[in-house]
Amino acid sequence: MxxxxxxxxxxxxxxxxxxxxxxxxxxxxxxxxxxxxxxxxxxxxxxxxxxxxxxxxxxxxxxxxxxxxxxxxxxxxKESQDMDFNYPFFHRQTHHEIIHNMESLYQQTIVATKNLLDLETIKAIVQEMYNAKSIAIYPSVGNISVAENFRQNMQEIGQPIEIATSMYDQHWSACIKGQNDLVIVISYMGRTPNILDLMHELKKRKAKIILISATYEEQLSPLANYHLYMCSYESFHEKISSFSSRISLQYILDCLYSCYFERNFYDFLNFKIDNYID
Known part of the structure; x- marks a missing residue:
């Protein structure tokens, strides 16, 4: 960090x-x-x-x-440059200005997220991924598509990932987790309904928990084994879209996937090439 x-x-x-x-x-x-x-x-x-x-x-x-x-x-x-992460463009701006502003938002989001990453934590998480009997992701509603992208990447190197998207599926998934299982919980503010109960359930069953959230989330952090932080300049509700938090999460999951891939680079690469379908 x-x-x-x-x-x-x-x-x-x-x-x-x-x-x-x-x-x-x-x-x-x-x-x-x-x-x-x-x-x-x-x-x-x-x-x-x-x-x-x-x-x-x-x-x-x-x-x-x-x-x-x-x-x-x-x-x-680089991170401290002036940028409105909630309103990166306004009415009557030209297309050129909007495109430039979005580029700046992406760049500053990546820099801010990189500044929040702790290398030792990343190394420890990648090791936990290798050791885990199973890996599951419990994303909030707005982050399902990013989680699906991570699942697809992992599946294409022969590593299955479970994604539980509804409260019902997350509840029953948590009930069968154990000390050899790893769960990635994604919630920007920790306000997702039922998420605190899920974390307690996972903790009770001694599953390893990776929490990915904004920096000012405090309720869930004590229950997690590892905590990764998204760029946190975005408002929870007053914004045009979740541009920054979505890109930040994508970057974090891509980093985890890439570091995991590197550990067994040629085997994963050969598996991906040998089993490729269009």
Whole structure:
């Protein structure tokens, strides 16, 4: 996960930690030139606060933070360009303007999603996919087509995927899951009816759970074994369409499929070619 994104998502901060976070996000170039003592003096906090923030970011020391700021700053700046994710175009705009705006929305969505991905989490999930006796997806209604695309990709390399789309099917599917099964739950805000009950049922049966949601979803996250985040600049209801969240989810699932494919590249490729139908 991009360090700037990670800093932005920190919760339960003290007032001094908030001051520190605001300064780092507003003045990354200055932070790169400071040591911990200088940063503490600049922000009127203690050095202990600086080290405590590093600890919350799962970093060993302040030098690690500076290295990540230096190497990941450009990626975060690409994400921070001005874009209305809910209304990427308006009445009386030309077709040329709309096409350009949609290109920008796609690009910024991918950058924002990439900045939210954690490589160690991706590696762990791919391993869980290899170990699982079965893999199922429980998508929200608006994400069924993207989930179907992932199922098709996996099926074409000989890896069957179950998709349960209705509350009825999801309920009964969850009731027969066990510790060797893997379930991918997709819900942007966690407001899908019955989803909390499903997560509890899966947890009770010790199934492995991958949650894919927006960053500000908090109700379901404690029940998941792994949490992947969609680009979260989109409103839940006040928007022209789910352009950004749909592209973000597609990118995440494509990354999982590609990393899974790479683990057994030539066998999967040969299976796909040998069994291809038009």
């Amino acid at each position: 991009n360090i700037f994104t990670k800093i932005s998502q920190l919760t339960k901060l003290t007032d001094n930690e908030k001051l520190l976070v605001d300064f780092i996000l507003s003045h990354p170039e200055k932070v790169m030139m400071m040591n911990a003592k200088e940063l503490a003096l600049q922000t009127y906090v203690s050095q202990t606060t600086v080290y405590r923030l590093c600890n919350k970011l799962e970093l060993s020391n302040f030098s690690d933070l500076k290295v990540l700021i230096a190497t990941q700053k450009k990626d975060f700046e």
